[in-house]
Amino acid sequence: MQMLIKNVNINYSNYENNSDISLVFLHGWGQNIEMMLPIAKPFLKKYNVLIIDLPGFGLSDEPVExxxxxxxxxxxxxxxxxxxxxxxxxxxxxxxxxxGIIYSLKYKVKKLVLLASPFKRKVTKDTLRIKIYKTMKKIPLLRKLESFAKKHVGSTDYRNASNVMRKVLVNHVNLDLTEEIKNIKCPVLLIWGSNDSAVPLSDAKELEKLIPNAGLVIYDSI
Structure with missing residues (x-):
């Protein structure tokens, strides 16, 4: 199913079960509905479940801007x-x-479940690669090396994205919610792998301290 939202056709799957509980699943960068289905499947017959292809992914259109x-x-x-x-x-x-963090800060939410979710601006290998790649593109002599830069310098997510989605990715990486996070009012469940290299466990523990009503579940060796 699709619906026009903010001038963008958004693809979604909506499972209704006349339940008082509704779950909304939001996938990670480069993912889509299909990748969230294994997580959502146990709940499909008991609760109302909405899974969304976020704009720019799956069968949803990219944002116009x-x-x-x-x-x-x-x-x-x-x-x-x-x-x-x-x-x-x-x-x-x-x-x-x-x-989901932003949603919970702006709108009414029963609960928030975060699976290895970043919340602050952090200089990682990928963000450094993105900055180096963008700098290379601005230098005339190095524009000739753009194809090389795309292949060897930019992060995989950045290289594979369209121009609009590259800017969206940069916005995402640079958005720091550290100050806002303490204002979350709903209960929050944090689910993390102990070996997560993209969003380390230390971030989860920091989140648990910052959010007033948060609990952390750690899966070892993941």
């Missing part, structure tokens, strides 16, 4: 509202988790 995490959260809210879903439980992985 460069979106921030706030634009994504607003789009999710508009879709949720049009589907008459009230006070959902938001379940977000990585990029989707960051959108």
């Amino acid at each position: 460069t979106w921030t995490g706030y634009d994504y959260a607003d789009a999710v809210y508009e879709l949720v509202t049009k589907l008459k879903i009230k006070s959902p439980i938001i379940i977000g992985h990585s990029f989707g988790g960051k959108i």
Whole structure:
């Protein structure tokens, strides 16, 4: 199914079970509905479940202009509202988790579940690669090396994205929610792997301290 939200066709799967509990699943960068189905499947017959192809991924259109995490959260809210879903439980992985954080800060949420979700701006190998690649593109002599830069310098996510989505990715990486995170009012469940290299366990422990009503579940050797 698709719906026009903020001038963007958004693809989604909506499973209705006349339950008082509604779950909204938000995938990570480069993912889609199909990749979230294994996580959502145990809940499909018991709860109302909404799985979204976030704009720019899966079968959803790309944003017409460069979106921030706030634009994504607003789009999710508009879709949720049009589907008459009230006070959902938001379940977000990585990029989707960051959108879920913003959603919970702006709109009514029953609970928030974050799966290895970043919340602050951090200089990582990937962000450094993105900065180096963007700098190379600005230097005339190095523009000739753009194809080399795309292949060897930019992060995989950055290289594979369109121009609009590259800017969205940069916005995502640079968005720091450290100060806002303490204002989350709903209960939050943090689910992390002990060996997560993209979003380290130390970030999860920091989140647990910052969020007033948060609990952390750690899966060893993941």
